[in-house]
Amino acid sequence: MELRHLRYLIAVADAGSLSAAASRVHVTQPSLSRQMRALERELGVGLFSTTQRSTQLSAAGRRFLPFARDLVARADAAVAAAHTLASGRLEHLTIAAPGTTLTDVIAPFLALLEEDDPMPTVWEELPVSVYAALPRGADLAIGTTPPAPHLASVALADLPVWAYVRGDDPWAGRSDVGLGELVSRDLLLLSGDFHPRRALDQALGRSGRAYESVVEVGTPEVAQALAAAGRGVAVLSDDPRFGLRPLRITAADGPVHISLYAAWQRDHHAAATLEALAERLTAFCVERYGPEVAPALSRR
Missing domain, CATH: 3.40.190.10 (Periplasmic binding protein-like II)
Known part of the structure; x- marks a missing residue:
């Protein structure tokens, strides 16, 4: 089954007659008639009802028409996608x-x-x-x-890892905090699956220091919420929430960050x-x- 035959069938349905469809698809009416008969033979079903005055889609033709439209639309979409791929564009x-x-x-x-x-x-x-x-x-x-x-x-x-404190925290007026000072506080940390925690763990390992008090939380939002409730210092790479103040964390080899x-x-x-x-x-x-x-x- 050729796509052009399906296109001709759609043209007949849309134009309302063989003569109007032939003009639309730029073929002669006898040629269009022959190709529609060839499509009927291939499908094994009559697609048209012919009277002395006109040729219209039969009941079977009307039932088949949506499938023809779908196949032609899919083919056109495939061609358009191929052109997009060939041009290097990204839609x-x-x-x-x-x-x-x-x-x-x-x-x-x-x-x-x-x-x-x-x-x-x-x-x-x-x-x-x-x-x-x-x-x-x-x-x-x-x-x-x-x-x-x-x-x-x-x-x-290279995005900084922040220590988040409340506005009334003694550190709230500062721009940074040293690693040694930070580990003396109650810390609200994500698990090791998250890169801010890994970055902090690695910085501590390089410095030879260890955590003193850690509460692991499941999400950055919960860590900031608990920090806002005064339960500790949240260590994250997120943007601030709940009015918390961010402090850069500095180690001997530079700021703690994630790339x-x-x-x-x-x-x-x-x-x-x-x-x-x-x-x-x-x-x-x-x-x-x-x-x-x-x-x-x-x-x-």
């Missing part, structure tokens, strides 16, 4: 990232997309498995560990577009959080 964009990154970085960035940017979809992924979303269909993955060498990637930003990376498949048909979006995301991070978050690592 739809799927971004995979951990929840905090989606909330504090990706969502504000998406609010600034331009009219000709692709339509985005986001997938929330665990930090430890975010790059595994690429083989599953994500176009761009945002993670906090260096991507594997087989992926194309850009270092986006943010964008990664994509090297053979992605729109690799150049993804790289351009990643570079825009880097500029957005610097504008949002300040020049000090510019990545120390160059593009891989």
Whole structure:
């Protein structure tokens, strides 16, 4: 069954007659009649009812017409998708990232997309498995560990890990706190599945210090809520909530931070577009959080 025969059938249905349809599809009426008879023979069903005055779709033809329209629409969509792939354009964009990154970085960035940017979809992924979303269909993955060498990637930003305290806390007027001071307080920490906790653990390991009092909580929002209730100091990379005051955490080798990376498949048909979006995301991070978050690592 040829698509052009289905297109001719649709033309007859829309035009109301063979003669009008022939003019529409730029063939002669006898040629159109022959091709419609060929379609009927192939399908084994009569699609038309012919009278002395006109040729109209039969009951079977009217039942078959929606299937013809669907097949033609799918074929047209496939051709359009192939043209998009060949041109390197990206009409739809799927971004995979951990929840905090989606909330504090990706969502504000998406609010600034331009009219000709692709339509985005986001997938929330665990930090430890975010790059595994690429083989599953994500176009761009945002993670906090260096991507594997087989992926194309850009270092986006080095985002600080914050110690959050209440406005009436003795530290509230400060801009930073040393690691040694921090571990003397009751700390509200995420589990080791989250990169702010890993960054703090690693900084403590390098300094030879240990925690004194830790309460593990399941989500960043709950950690900030408990800090606002006066139950301790929340250590996170999230933006502040509940009126909490952020303090940078300083160690002997510099501020405690997490690095943010964008990664994509090297053979992605729109690799150049993804790289351009990643570079825009880097500029957005610097504008949002300040020049000090510019990545120390160059593009891989």
